[in-house]
Amino acid sequence: MVFASPLVTQCRIVVLLVLCLRGAPSPAPSAGCPERCVCDEQLVVQCSGQRLSSFPTNLPLVTRQLILSNNHIDELPALQLNYLSDLVYLDCSNNSIRDISESTFGNLRKLVYLDLSYNMFLKIEDQAFGPLSSLVMLRLTDNPLLSEIHPTAFAENVALQVLDLSRNNLTTLNVTSLITLPALRSLGFSGNPWNCVCEIEDLCLWMQIDTFRFQGNKITECMGRMRNKWFEKHLENKDNIPDHK
Ligand SMILES: *[C@@H]1O[C@H](CO)[C@@H](O)[C@H](O)[C@H]1NC(C)=O
Ligand SMILES: *[C@@H]1O[C@H](CO)[C@@H](O)[C@H](O)[C@H]1NC(C)=O
Ligand SMILES: *[C@@H]1O[C@H](CO)[C@@H](O)[C@H](O)[C@H]1NC(C)=O
Numbered sequence: 409m410v411f412a413s414p415l416v417t418q419c420r421i422v423v424l425l426v427l428c429l430r431g432a433p434s435p436a437p438s439a440g441c442p443e444r445c446v447c448d449e450q451l452v453v454q455c456s457g458q459r460l461s462s463f464p465t466n467l468p469l470v471t472r473q474l475i476l477s478n479n480h481i482d483e484l485p486a487l488q489l490n491y492l493s494d495l496v497y498l499d500c501s502n503n504s505i506r507d508i509s510e511s512t513f514g515n516l517r518k519l520v521y522l523d524l525s526y527n528m529f530l531k532i533e534d535q536a537f538g539p540l541s542s543l544v545m546l547r548l549t550d551n552p553l554l555s556e557i558h559p560t561a562f563a564e565n566v567a568l569q570v571l572d573l574s575r576n577n578l579t580t581l582n583v584t585s586l587i588t589l590p591a592l593r594s595l596g597f598s599g600n601p602w603n604c605v606c607e608i609e610d611l612c613l614w615m616q617i618d619t620f621r622f623q624g625n626k627i628t629e630c631m632g633r634m635r636n637k638w639f640e641k642h643l644e645n646k647d648n649i650p651d652h653k
Pocket of ligand 3: 559560582583584
């Protein structure tokens with residue numbers, strides 16, 4: 409073991425004190441603020457509409473709210489994002505993001521609100537939102553290319569209350585993992601080209617049983633179509649039309 413001399417120790421204490429005092433007066437971000445963004449004392453970093461083409465660098469590690477909407481960001485880098493372990497609110501709407509994976513939000517255990525609307529997603533992978541155990545609201549609307557969501561994408565989001573999937577390109581959705589989410593109370597499904605047939609029967613049945621969870625008028629329309637298709641399918645068999653209310 410090596411013991412530091414008292415003088416060295418004293419110097420270290422002085423340096424520590426100076427560093428502490430500098431940081432002490434307010435919890436305001438001390439690590440600077442990204443270029444073209446505004447950082448305030450409430451730990452909000454506002455970068456909306458700044459023509460950013462990549463995720464900002466030099467973000468204060470204590471950031472609680474990060475607003476990146478209306479830019480041209482095409483990637484959420486897992487490494488930089490996961491340094492922000494105090495993040496509660498993340499708005500990435502209206503960018504050009506194509507992919508997220510299990511590691512994207514790996515460390516964001518406090519995140520409550522996530523907006524990924526108006527992006528370029530093609531599909532949502534398995535466990536993409538897996539680590540987000542505090543997530544209450546997820547907005548994933550207006551992704552015109554999004555046609556596939558993995559059955560267990562939301563399976564771990566036990567706090568999820570509101571999920572908005574409106575205006576994507578979804579024809580089907582496996583709701584097995586959604587059905588078991590304990591807090592879920594509102595779902596936006598409108599504006600998708602739902603293929604309302606019995607191949608997604610679990611979705612049909614769930615919609616009929618659990619209508620209170622569904623937002624939007626279109627869903628009623630879809631349910632109507634779904635019922636008709638359901639009948640059509642059975643009419644094709646020409647016998648045994650079930651009593652279907
Ligand atoms: C998306 O952002 C662009 C600027 O990058 C803006 O002109 C446009 O109005 C925004 N669209 C929406 C739907 O907010
Ligand atoms: C929507 O998905 C269908 C396949 O289900 C595909 O043929 C179509 O091109 C997609 N639309 C867009 C805008 O990508
Ligand atoms: C839905 O997903 C569950 C779990 O991943 C799977 O067991 C089931 O077979 C899927 N259902 C359909 C209709 O694909």
